[in-house]
Amino acid sequence: MSAIELYLTLGVAVFLLSLHGLMTLHDPIRRLIAVNLMGAGTFLVMVSLAKRSAVPDPVLHALVVTGLVVAISATAFALRLIIAASKHDEENSEDSEQP
Amino acid sequence: MNFALISLAVPLFAGLLLLLCGHALKTRTTGFLAIASTVVSLAAAWFALQTVANAGASIMLDLGGWETGLAIRLRLSSLSALLLLFTALMHLLIGLYAGFSRQGIARDFWHLSCFLHGSLAALWLSADLFNLYITLELLGLTAVAMVALSGKKAYRPAANYLILSLAASLFYLLGVALLYGRYGELDVLLLAPRTEADVITRLALLLMTTGLMLKAALWPLHLWLPAAHASAPTAVSALLSGLVVKGPLFILWVLWSEVAPPALAQQIGPVLGIAGMIALTAGGLSAMRSPYIKTLVAYSTVAQLGYALMALGLLLTWQLPQMHIALWLFVIAHGLAKASLFLAAGEMQSTLGTRRVDGLRGATQTVPVAMFAFAVAGGSLIGLPPSGGFLAKWVLLEPLLSEPGNWPWAIGVLLGTLVSAAYIFRVVALAFDRARINPPDTRTGRAGHWLALLPALMVWGMALSGEWLIQLLAGGGV
Numbered sequence: 181m182s183a184i185e186l187y188l189t190l191g192v193a194v195f196l197l198s199l200h201g202l203m204t205l206h207d208p209i210r211r212l213i214a215v216n217l218m219g220a221g222t223f224l225v226m227v228s229l230a231k232r233s234a235v236p237d238p239v240l241h242a243l244v245v246t247g248l249v250v251a252i253s254a255t256a257f258a259l260r261l262i263i264a265a266s267k268h269d270e271e272n273s274e275d276s277e278q279p
Numbered sequence: 280m281n282f283a284l285i286s287l288a289v290p291l292f293a294g295l296l297l298l299l300c301g302h303a304l305k306t307r308t309t310g311f312l313a314i315a316s317t318v319v320s321l322a323a324a325w326f327a328l329q330t331v332a333n334a335g336a337s338i339m340l341d342l343g344g345w346e347t348g349l350a351i352r353l354r355l356s357s358l359s360a361l362l363l364l365f366t367a368l369m370h371l372l373i374g375l376y377a378g379f380s381r382q383g384i385a386r387d388f389w390h391l392s393c394f395l396h397g398s399l400a401a402l403w404l405s406a407d408l409f410n411l412y413i414t415l416e417l418l419g420l421t422a423v424a425m426v427a428l429s430g431k432k433a434y435r436p437a438a439n440y441l442i443l444s445l446a447a448s449l450f451y452l453l454g455v456a457l458l459y460g461r462y463g464e465l466d467v468l469l470l471a472p473r474t475e476a477d478v479i480t481r482l483a484l485l486l487m488t489t490g491l492m493l494k495a496a497l498w499p500l501h502l503w504l505p506a507a508h509a510s511a512p513t514a515v516s517a518l519l520s521g522l523v524v525k526g527p528l529f530i531l532w533v534l535w536s537e538v539a540p541p542a543l544a545q546q547i548g549p550v551l552g553i554a555g556m557i558a559l560t561a562g563g564l565s566a567m568r569s570p571y572i573k574t575l576v577a578y579s580t581v582a583q584l585g586y587a588l589m590a591l592g593l594l595l596t597w598q599l600p601q602m603h604i605a606l607w608l609f610v611i612a613h614g615l616a617k618a619s620l621f622l623a624a625g626e627m628q629s630t631l632g633t634r635r636v637d638g639l640r641g642a643t644q645t646v647p648v649a650m651f652a653f654a655v656a657g658g659s660l661i662g663l664p665p666s667g668g669f670l671a672k673w674v675l676l677e678p679l680l681s682e683p684g685n686w687p688w689a690i691g692v693l694l695g696t697l698v699s700a701a702y703i704f705r706v707v708a709l710a711f712d713r714a715r716i717n718p719p720d721t722r723t724g725r726a727g728h729w730l731a732l733l734p735a736l737m738v739w740g741m742a743l744s745g746e747w748l749i750q751l752l753a754g755g756g757v
Contacts (some may be wrong), residue, residue: 219445219449239459240459265437
């Protein structure tokens with residue numbers, strides 16, 4: 181098994197493990213981390229595919245960079261939503277405790 | 280092609296402008312600017328359609344003047360021009376509703392709807408797998424932001440929607456990476472003649488299909504849709520159900536009818552067709568049992584997407600161009616009818632002060648216009664002639680009925696029709712129960728009720744322009 185094949189397998193394994201996490205976990209922050217790891221697995225596959233030729237393929241690198249930008253902004257947005265949602269849930273549970 | 284670019288760029292720049300300067304303007308001015316940009320985009324889309332109809336073939340544009348292979352190309356086909364027109368029309372109708380209905384809408388709705396319009400337009404024009412990924416992400420992020428507009432109680436469904444949408448995009452992206460690794464191409468037209476039915480291609484197509492089916496809420500990956508669509512503000516629900524789920528469906532169509540080798544497409548076709556048939560019945564039954572008005576309408580989206588999925592499946596199985604016409608007629612008829620259904624449901628909810636279907640008793644007396652809109656749009660979903668839904672269903676059924684071997688599919692369609700009739704008539708029958716009326720809020724304006732009726736009338740008008748639509752789509756759309 182060459183180094184590239186090893187990294188490809190690792191990328192797919194990370195993708196599948198985090199998919200399992202996404203499907204079994206309930207806490208929204210954990211699920212978000214699982215999605216981010218799925219992204220990491222995908223990017224690992226892309227970067228190792230780029231390394232197959234002597235000169236690394238710039239197209240795949242460009243795709244990874246674009247994908248990272250999307251992943252970061254989406255994660256920030258998701259964190260903000262999750263925090264706001266849990267604050268709202270806390271307020272509601274306090275309201276119901278004081279009738 | 281320039282007109283198509285105008286149709287794409289105007290809402291995009293209007294969205295940016297409203298985002299940056301929106302807080303200095305009054306909400307009314309913001310709404311006016313957004314609607315004006317939609318009108319310009321609509322006119323441009325109309326001229327783009329004329330151009331491509333005159334040219335007789337799809338027009339390619341290499342952005343930035345790079346040579347083929349390096350450029351990220353845009354493609355204007357007669358189908359994408361029609362979808363541009365449809366998107367702008369839907370935004371116009373829903374924008375008018377959002378501007379004039381008494382419920383009002385958050386100021387942020389306007390720039391987000393402009394962004395949504397821009398990303399959909401970009402999606403219809405893209406002919407590059409990675410570009411399609413970007414538009415898919417833009418669409419998903421904007422849609423989530425719009426769900427969150429309805430306030431704190433929608434944050435939880437919005438967050439769940441976002442996480443699922445991101446996971447679905449990553450499935451798609453991994454598929455794109457595998458295809459690029461195998462063929463070294465991302466451009467759909469360059470990739471199409473080179474694909475072979477080997478293991479990597481199968482795996483990539485399977486991953487991409489899973490992601491897209493999750494995004495388009497196609498059965499069995501539809502479970503997120505009712506929560507997300509029902510918790511959004513009314514105008515947003517209409518946009519999400521009418522337009523946003525059609526984006527991934529378009530990519531699915533591009534993927535299987537162009538990129539995938541025909542041998543593989545013929546294998547997946549029956550699977551998609553059967554999933555569509557199950558969606559029709561399962562979604563319809565859930566709609567029938569739903570206690571809330573908006574959830575009923577949202578489940579009906581799941582059911583109606585079953586028709587589109589079935590048309591796609593049969594298109595792939597038999598490689599029959601007629602199914603292509605049926606597919607896109609369904610998309611357009613469903614978009615208009617569903618917009619009307621959601622707007623009418625929202626108006627009835629706020630006037631009658633209830634979210635439950637039971638609260639609609641006597642609605643024919645208390646909110647006659649909104650109820651009429653609901654029933655008329657529902658008629659198109661059932662497929663009553665001469666509505667757009669009937670037109671689409673007729674085109675779908677014709678080849679199914681002519682061959683005795685195809686009758687099982689026809690039975691699926693008829694069963695779906697029966698179930699849609701059941702959930703629409705459940706609401707309509709309650710509305711005629713004038714013995715125990717739910718009293719309405721009489722102090723309010725009724726402009727929104729009439730604006731909810733407008734898309735429903737248009738979907739019935741579709742039958743009048745049916746021949747034109749069919750001829751336009753008969754070109755194969757590519």
